[in-house]
Amino acid sequence: MKKLLALFLFMTFSFSCVAQQAQVKLEKNGDNVKVFLGGELFTEYIQGDQKSYLYPVIGPTGTNMTRNFPMKDTVEEERKDHPWHTSVYFTHGAVNGKDFWNARTDDQKACRILLDEIKTVENVSPDRGRIVVTHKWVYKNDLYMTDTTELHFSGDAEKRIIDYKVTLHASNGDVKLGDTKEGCMAVRMHYKLRVKDMGAKVVNSEGIKGKKVWGKKAKWISYYNEIDGQQQGITMMDNPENFRYPTPWHARDYGLCAANAFGLKYFTGNKKNTGDITLKSGESLSFSYRLVFHKGDPKTAKVETIFKDWTGK
Numbered sequence: 639m640k641k642l643l644a645l646f647l648f649m650t651f652s653f654s655c656v657a658q659q660a661q662v663k664l665e666k667n668g669d670n671v672k673v674f675l676g677g678e679l680f681t682e683y684i685q686g687d688q689k690s691y692l693y694p695v696i697g698p699t700g701t702n703m704t705r706n707f708p709m710k711d712t713v714e715e716e717r718k719d720h721p722w723h724t725s726v727y728f729t730h731g732a733v734n735g736k737d738f739w740n741a742r743t744d745d746q747k748a749c750r751i752l753l754d755e756i757k758t759v760e761n762v763s764p765d766r767g768r769i770v771v772t773h774k775w776v777y778k779n780d781l782y783m784t785d786t787t788e789l790h791f792s793g794d795a796e797k798r799i800i801d802y803k804v805t806l807h808a809s810n811g812d813v814k815l816g817d818t819k820e821g822c823m824a825v826r827m828h829y830k831l832r833v834k835d836m837g838a839k840v841v842n843s844e845g846i847k848g849k850k851v852w853g854k855k856a857k858w859i860s861y862y863n864e865i866d867g868q869q870q871g872i873t874m875m876d877n878p879e880n881f882r883y884p885t886p887w888h889a890r891d892y893g894l895c896a897a898n899a900f901g902l903k904y905f906t907g908n909k910k911n912t913g914d915i916t917l918k919s920g921e922s923l924s925f926s927y928r929l930v931f932h933k934g935d936p937k938t939a940k941v942e943t944i945f946k947d948w949t950g951k
Contacts, residue, residue, distance in 0.1 A: 658794060658795070659765035659766075659792060659793070659794050660675040660676035660765060660792075660793050660794055660795075661675070661676055661677070661764050661765055662674065662675055662761060662764070662765055662766055662767035662791055662792065663677075663761075663767070664759050664760070664761065664767045664769065664791075666756070666759050669684075669685040669753055669756070670682055670683060670684050670685065671683040671756070671759055671769050673767055673769075673791045675791070675792075675793045675798060676793075678696065678700075679694075679696055680695070680696055680791060680793065680798055681693070681694060681695045681696065681726075681791070681800070682694070683769055683771070683789065685752075685753040686724060687750070688722070688741060688747065688749070688750050688751065689724070689727055689728075689729050689738070689750070689751040689773075690727065690751065690753060690771070690773065690787070691724040691725050691726060691727040692704075692725055692726040692727070692789075692800065693709050693724065693725035693726070694706070694709075694725070695725060695726060695798075695800070695929075695931060696798070697798060697870055697931040697932070697933075698793065698794075698795060698796055698797055698798055698870075698931065698932065698933055699865075699866065699868050699870055699933065701828065701865055701866050701870065702828065703827065703828050703831075703865075703870070703872055703931045704725040704726060704825060704826060704827055704828060705723065705725065705826045705827060705828065705829065705893065707721070708721040708724065709724065709725065713829065715829045716829045717829070717892065717893075719892075720826070720894070721741065722739065722740055722741040723824070723826035723894060724826070725825070725826060726800070726802075726824070726825045726929065727824055728787070728802065728804050728822055728823050728824070728925075729751060729821065729822065729824070730815060730818075730820070730821040730822050730900070731816075731818040731819075731820025731821050732814075732815065732816025732817065732818040732820070732821075732900070733749075733775060733782050733783065733813065733814070733815060733816070734777075734782050734813060734814050735814070735816065736749050736777045736782065737749060737818075737820065738750075738751060738775065739818075739820035739821060740820060748777055748778045749775075749776075749777050750775075750776055750777075751773050751774070751775050751776075751785075752773060752774045752776060753771060753772075753773060754771075754772040754773055754774050754784065755771065755772050756769070756770075756771050757770045757771060757772060758770035762790070765792060766790060766791070766792045767790070767791045767792075768788065768789065768790050768791075769788070769789045769791075770786065770787070770788045770789075771786075771787050771789075772784060772785065772786050772787070773785045773787065781809075781810045782810065782813060783806055783807055783808055783809060783810065783813045783917075784806075784807045784809045784810075785804055785805060785806050785807060786804070786805045786807070787802075787803070787804050787805075788802075788803040788804075788805075789801070789802055789803075796932060796933050796934075796939070797930050797931065797932040797933065797939065797944070798930075798931045798932075799928060799929070799930050799931075800928070800929045800931075801926070801927075801928050801929075801948075802823060802926070802927045802928070802929060803924060803925070803926040803927075804823070804924070804925050805922050805923070805924040805925075806917065806922060806923045806924075806925075807921075807922045808917035808918060808919050808920060808921050808922070809920075810919075811919050812916055812917065812918055812919050813916065813917045814914060814915075814916045814917075815900055815914065815915050815916070815917065815923075816900065816913075816914050817900055817901055817902060817903050817904065817912045817913035817914050818900065818901055818904065819888050819898065819901040819904040819905070820888070820898075820901075821888070821896060821898040821900055821901065822896060822897060822898050822899070822900070822925070823874070823896060823897040823898075823925065823927045824888075824894065824895070824896035824897075825872060825874065825894075825895055825896075825929065826893060826894050827861060827872055827893040827894075827895065828865060828893070829893065830863050830864070830865045831861045831862070831863055831865075831871070831872065831893055832891065832892050832893045833848065833849070833861070833891040833892075833893075834891040834892050836863060837863060838861055838862065838863035839861070839862055839863065839935075840859065840860065840861045840862075840889065840891070840895075841859070841860055841936060842854060842856035842857075842858065842859040842860070842887065842889075843856045843857040843858045843859070843884075843942070843945070844856050844857075848891075849891050851887060851889045852887065852888070852889050852890065852891075852905075853886050853887070853888075853901075853904070853905030853906070854886065854887060854905075855884045855885060855886050855887075856876070856884055856885075856887060857875065857876055857883075857884050857945060858873055858874060858875040858876065858941060858945055859873065859874055859887050859889055859895060860872070860873040860874075860935075860936040860941055861873075861893075861895060862934075862935045862936065868933065869933065869934050869935060869938075870931075870932065870933050870934065871931075871932055871934070871935060871936065871939065872895070872929065872930070872931055872932075873929070873930045873932065873936060873939070873941050873944075874895055874897060874927060874928070874929050874930075875927060875928040875929075875930070875944075875945050875948065875949075876897055876927060877925075877926035877927065877928070877948075877949060878949050878951055879924075879926065880899065880924075880925050880926060880927075881899050881915075881923060881925065882899040882913075885897045885898065885899045886898060886899065886901060886902070886905045888901065888905075897925075897927060899913070899925075900913040900914070900915070901913055928944075928945075928948050930944055
């Protein structure tokens with residue numbers, strides 16, 4: 639009986655330790671904001687030359703779960719392609735006909751998402767931090783639109799979470815958001831999460847696996863593999879309140895995953911099935927996503943439960 643009681647107390651203590659939320663601390667440094675969980679760096683909001691992004695993103699095992707390049711060129715196994723894939727970011731490749739996603743040409747490099755104001759850096763609670771910033775989407779000297787970006791950070795011993803909400807504002811006339819595969823809420827992952835050549839696996843909420851996930855609609859999508867001796871992964875979730883939920887996914891086998899509600903003719907192959915929309919002057923459109931950096935595969939990480947807890951669905 640004493641052994642059973644001891645085992646029960648041990649399991650209860652172990653479970654409470656695992657489930658305990660880590661304390662969050664935010665540290666503003668100029669135009670950047672560092673996010674700490676349990677006294678350790680989780681991520682940093684950085685205003686880059688062309689857009690803002692989050693880098694690094696340290697998972698619950700202490701591994702940076704996103705690609706270092708182009709921020710750092712220190713990992714031999716990383717591919718040096720697509721230098722505009724800056725860890726975790728939001729952008730779009732067709733805004734009034736201009737490409738804010740790529741940065742190959744001078745014209746593309748003239749498209750920039752610039753920090754306007756850091757409005758809020760606060761702890762909503764001891765275990766949840768919040769950043770609110772505004773951006774200007776400009777082409778050369780012309781303002782195309784603005785956005786309000788709200789980021790929430792939380793985590794525990796098993797997972798770390800970023801809730802990422804972007805509201806696009808047609809604040810300077812009509813804005814056409816065009817049909818393109820190049821968008822929108824994106825993460826370029828650790829090289830071990832490449833399906834193509836590193837043995838990683840990818841599955842979506844509908845049970846579709848491998849390369850077939852590209853362009854398919856799903857509530858969430860998960861990449862996972864053994865990294866630094868432990869099974870771990872990244873899951874991105876679409877919110878039911880989002881435009882065209884469940885979203886199609888620009889989910890590649892080389893380590894890029896992006897939620898993109900606009901690329902319909904690209905994803906379906908039907909040129910008549912255009913994803914273009916126009917925000918009339920003064921209108922806004924919001925998107926909310928959850929990124930979970932977790933131990934284990936989607937089943938052991940209880941991804942579906944996390945999704946239901948987040949959405950209430």
